[in-house]
Amino acid sequence: MSIGWRAPWSGARDYKVFFWAAAATTMVVVGFVAWVELRIGGDRGITAFDDIGEGVAAFVAAVLCSLAARRTLRRQRLGWSLLAASAATWCAGEIVWSVYEVGMGISVPFPSAADAGFLGAIPLAAAGILIFFSPARGTSTRFRLWLDGAIILLALFFVSWTLGLKSVVEDTTGPLLETIVSVAYPLGDIIIGTILVLAIRRARDEAHGRLLLLLGGLAANSLADSAFAYLTASGAYGTVGSVLDVGWVAGYLMIGLAALWPAGAPRENVEDDAIDIWQLALPWVAILFVGLTAVGMALTGSTIGPVRTFILGAIAILVMISQVYAHNESRSLLIKTEEYAATLREIILYAPLGVVRIGLDMTIIQANPRFAELVHTSEDQIVGASLSSSLPPEEMARAAEQFRSLSDGSSSSIESETKVLRGDGKSIWLHWSATAVHKSGGGVDYFIAMFNDTTARHEAEVAAVANLNVLERLNRLKSEFLTMVSHSFRTALVGIQGFSELMRDAEDLDLATVKASANDIYDDAHRLDELLDRMLDLDQIDADKVEVHRAPIDIHAAIEVAVARARASDGHHSITTDLERDLPWIAADAARLAQLLQILLDNAVRYSPSGGEIVVSGHVEPGQVVVGVKDHGTGMPADFDDQLFARYQWSANNPTTKVMGTGLGLPMARQIVEMHGGRIWFESKAGVGSEFHFSVPMQSNESAAHDHLDQKVPVALPV
Secondary structure, eight states: OOOOOOOSOOHHHHHHHHHHHHHHHHHHHHHHHHHHHTTTTHHHHHHHHHHHHHHHHHHHHHHHHHHHHHTOOHHHHHHHHHHHHHHHHHHHHHHHHHIIIIISOSOOOSSOHHHHHHHHHHHHHHHHHHHTOOOOOTTOOHHHHHHHHHHHHHHHHHHHIIIIIHHHHHOOSSOHHHHHHHHHHHHHHHHHHHHHHHHHHHOOGGGHHHHHHHHHHHHHHHHHHHHHHHHHHHTOOOSSOOGGGHHHHHHHHHHHHHHTOOOOOOOSOGGGSOOOHHHHTHHHHHHHHHHHHHHHHHHHTOOOHHHHHHHHHHHHHHHHHHHHHHHHHHHHHHHHHHHHHHHHHHHHHTOSSEEEEEOTTSBEEEEOHHHHHHHTOOHHHHTTSBGGGTSOHHHHHHHHHHHHHHHTTSOSEEEEEEEEEOTTSOEEEEEEEEEEEEOTTSSEEEEEEEEEEOHHHHHHHHHHHHHHHHHHHHHHHHHHHHHHHHHHHHHHHHHHHHHHHHHHHOSSOOHHHHHHHHHHHHHHHHHHHHHHHHHHHHHHHHTTOOEEEEEEEEHHHHHHHHHHHHHHHOSSSEEEEEEOTTOOEEEEOHHHHHHHHHHHHHHHHHHSOTTOEEEEEEEEETTEEEEEEEOOSOOOOGGGHHHHTSTTOOOTTOTTHHHHTTSSHHHHHHHHHHHTTOOEEEEEETTTEEEEEEEEEOOSOHHHHHTTTTEEEEOOOOO
């Protein structure tokens, strides 16, 4: 607990009140000394002024301590209440004293009721100061507290014994009660002084001023008490007050000033704060007084005596114990510090993150092995190098700006993610965060940064984006496919429905009209059947369920057969061939090859103008046979290759729709060609027409082809 309390004043007004009170106290003390020394008012006037002045000073202290108790809570309130009671008790004793000397004009008997008030103030003051003890912090532990208390108590007893307590104790001429009361004054002051010094040793910063005022006030009271006891025991304390009585006046006024001390708000978590050097030195100051007293005795020729010898021996023993305890504490702290340092080194050494200590000039002061592993560079090369050697220039500029925000205090921590070129030339992604480490004076000493490899996460994000694009494309293809199928099916069904209604509702249809309508219905149904067959074929090919039955094929004859069928089914176009003589045989699936030629011829017939010429060519190139189907249709852009051979490409508003048809023929043609190890492409000019080409690897000779008759080869389709 602290003795801090919140006064009703604040800021400058708080200090102003204390300043004027201190000035008034100084004037009163100086005036009291002058009045007594100058003997103003004669002996009776001096006696009245002395007695009443002491009582008023104690009363003022009691009032101010009571006000402090009202403005505080919990333990502080109890402490100030006890100090107020102590001052009031002493004031009551002084009133009794004044009645004897001022009112009755007689000497005060010793001991008397006044001594009961004076001595009763001592335990109350001691209890009040004990209440003000702060929590132990630094080295002010419980054992250390009692050890220092014993040293201070013995030191004060030595000084008091030398200054007069010895004379009081050894005076056996008076009654025993008188001796006991005379000894009780200095002993009580010694106890209060010891407790107060210990309280100051443990006090936190905002309580120092108040406790020092209390110490000064009680020290002044103790001096006056000791002088009173010594003078009374020797018979030198007369009816006229002594100038030493100013000790009580000054002492209680200083206690009143302590109640007015303008303390600030108590700080949090002060238990971990180290105590100040001067607080550590308090027990040694008491020993210093012992030394000075001993020197004074030696200069005056006084002997030490058995009591003081015993006290000095006890002090020496306690000091030895204190030193051993202090060294043991230091040793324990050193061991713990080394253990913590070793643990911290191991944590940094084996940390899963790269840890780097960076100077204010962006130089790497220290780096753990994990960071060296991340950047594929040895620690010797890293330490002493600039951070810019590990970061790209643009990232380094951004990082330098962030570190400046740490230096000026505008940010408590920073973090970023950057692409780094490792020592082996590979690029990785690192996420890093940094914070500033400050000096004891408050300035920034260096920065601590931690790095984590996030390359896998970045790659996963890139893959996720790519997969998302694929899914979006598949969804788009699905929509286009549904649109295409819907359009194709609806077109055929509209024709079937229309001709069927015509045949159903017409009353007089001739046979030719009925046959024509039936023929149109058949054509539309055939187109639907063909569309479904091609869809199923493509799905089987994509699912790797199609097997290629390779056999020797006469490509020249196969082309002639396909052209003959096209001529038979279409009478509106001129279909010719331009084939090299002696085209070599190829190893192919006859059914799939016929299907391929049919798809290309159907496209040419369907999209060439009526009467247009369609030419099927074939020639040999190194290692392969190239077949072409040329029409004179609309034509397509040259960069339309990928879309033309893709599945389900269809758009009602696209001018190439007239060339693409159902969108299934050409993709199937591409699959068939690739199943045979060839490729398909086209050449086109807008308004002139298009020429589709496909290549098929040829057999080395005809006998090799016959050796593989009816061999089934599983097809591995390209993705």
